[in-house]
Amino acid sequence: MADVQEGLVVSHLGKGIAVEYDNQIILCHPRRKLDTVAVGDRVEFSQTAPDQGSIESILPRQSLLSRPSRNNKTRPVAANISHVYVVFAVEPNCDFLLIDQYLALCENLSIEAVLVHNKVDIPGSDSLQIDLGYYQSLGYSLHQVSAKKGIGIDGLKADLGQHTSIFTGQSGVGKSSLTNALLPDKDIKTNTVSETTRHGRHTTTAATLYHLPSGGDLIDSPGVAIFGLANTPPVQLAWGYREFQPLLEQCRFHNCQHVNDKGCRIRAMAEENSLFNRRYQRYLKLLDKLPKARF
Ligand SMILES: Nc1nc2c(ncn2[C@@H]2O[C@H](COP(=O)(O)OP(=O)(O)O)[C@@H](O)[C@H]2O)c(=O)[nH]1
Ligand SMILES: [Mg+2]
Ligand SMILES: [Zn+2]
Known part of the structure; x- marks a missing residue:
């Protein structure tokens, strides 16, 4: 077998998988019979051309988040995430059932769940305090932030700097706004990925791994409910x-x-x-x- 290198899967592109290696993007195709590769996977690949390669194996995963797909199956979306940031706000109406669902799933996946109360600039945000205090008493960390006013963002950055994370939460709570606050040049980066490889457009529906300028990696996955309860006994x-x-x-x-x-x-x-x-x-x-x- 040709020399294999270890790389990091940062995105799925139209024509293959973007693997980061030595500050470059290598467009790779998985070997047949390989399990589905997820963003965040560490993989071994062999180079087949200057910017192309073949994924030989997926290195053992620390964690795996999946999305429900057809026939009661699930599809791997994001690998090696250590922290899930559960975002919510007073508007749209805070869905505690959804929060509990995320917390319960993270507990079972051995992923740390962190609560992010966004839009604290909106009057009425205090109404959540009693429930939030209870979560804190259970050991959950809580960030009180406003993506719009820049409140609490430095604390969030410092926290994210330590690990690989993902934001989750219902639509409209401010996940994209927070991502933009943390990653101002995200759109430029998105384009760089597809330009570097010239092998297909970056699809906005796919998950992408970004290195945050302040440290840490953030996997951005536009789908709302990345993980469901379907396989939970x-x-x-x-x-x-x-x-x-x-x-x-x-x-x-x-x-x-x-x-x-x-x-x-x-x-x-x-x-x-x-x-x-x-x-x-x-x-x-x-x-x-x-x-x-x-x-
Ligand atoms: N008042 C206020 N509005 C916010 C804040 N963060 C986001 N929004 C607004 O909430 C709406 C949904 O935000 P978005 O980031 O698209 O939410 P997503 O669906 O979770 O990605 C947009 O109109 C944002 O401008 C905030 O901190 N305060
Ligand atoms: Mg969004
Ligand atoms: Zn009982």
Whole structure:
């Protein structure tokens, strides 16, 4: 086999995969039978022409985020992310059910979830404080920011500088605005990727990895809900609620679903503590959304 080099997958282009190596972009094609390559993957490739190559293998992943695709399958989107920044705001109406869903999934994927409360310049943002304080009591970090007014952006930059991250959250909360605040020359960079390779336009629907000028890597994925609950068994959903974890062993039945089961410690706790109960009610809603028949 020809010499292999190690590179970083930064984007999918129209005609191949953009692999960064030695400050250059090499347009690569995966070997047949290789698993689907995701942005953020570290790969071994062999060069076939000055700016072209063939991906021989995908190096072991620290994490993998997938998006649901056809036939109940999932498609890898972003690899090796260590932190997911869950963005929300008072407007559009803060969707705590969606936040809990992201937190539960991250917990199960061993990815750190960080809360980003954007648009704090909007009056009424204070109304979220009680719920946010509860999340903080569970150990979640919280950034209070305004992409528009530049509030809290330096703290966010410093935090992002340590790792590979992705923003998630419902449409309209300000993910693109935050990305622009962190990466002012993003559009230039996007064009550079396609110009350097001359092998196909950069598709705006694909995920792209950017090196932030202030440090750290950010994977930008325009799709809204990058990861869904479709493949989450109920036990994982319950475990994804951090405050449930120490109680799970205390339910009377080992297969307790924490709904109407006798001797359920989690339900008992929900009756005693109103903030716990708010999260518990959302757990019940998410449980209801799971495709039960499959487990
Ligand atoms: N008031 C206010 N508006 C913001 C802020 N950040 C973003 N927006 C606005 O919210 C809307 C949606 O922002 P966008 O970045 O497109 O959200 P995305 O769908 O999550 O990418 C736009 O009209 C932005 O101008 C902010 O910090 N404060
Ligand atoms: Mg956007
Ligand atoms: Zn229980």
